[in-house]
Amino acid sequence: MSDQIPSEAPEATMDTAVRVSRQVSHPIDDVWKVLLTDEGTEALLGPGGKLGTKGQGWQADDGTHGVTRSFHAKEQIRFSWHRDQDAPATIVDLELAPVDDNTTKLEIVHDKLPVDADREWLSDRWTKALDRIADDAL
Template sequence: MSRTVKQPVKVVWDVLMTDDGAEALLGPGAKLGAKGQSWHSHSGREGVIRSFHPLEQIRFSYRSNAATTPSLVAVNLKPAGDEATEIEIQHSNLGPDIERTWALDRWSAALERIESDCL
């Protein structure tokens, strides 16, 4: 799923690096960190940052709790003209504990929140 935001990549990246940006992606209380760093949200979701490429991409594992198999989420930023950015979220390796409809709703809400924070 993707959304084009009418802000340059730098502005979108800066929003993602805030507490609100991290919360939009990972959940309440979670923080984005460097590659290899674990994250945990107040809702029980957790994972590990798998790649961290400033202004381009963040990839992280994502699971609803320690007993489930992690899936993989990639957040890609691409320039869409001089003053716009395409934000693409890809969620792969969905296990039986994650419903596709839930994932689509989850990432749509995250994109909406990130776009709102960019304005």
């Protein structure tokens, strides 16, 4: 039996995602209700963005757009995200989980990022989105 050496490094060695998370001092029911409001979806997608059911497209005023891929109440929202008309599709996954009766963990993973993606800008964008959602839950 011979050892085989791959000719290319596996893609898993390249970080293709930005992860942002935080805990909010509100029950998951309250946080979910905020996400379903205009303010909550705009915090996530940007001004003008409206989440739809699975398979529905969305577009924000800044030109970002995509399609809702998965929508599970009080658990997860996943959508494709294009920074502009010519940008490749990336995937944003927001997961919610109760920590206890009055605390909810929110985590956004923005994955399938191209090599030249501005990860610092994206991290800041998603941090601000979670901040707005937490503030709106007050």
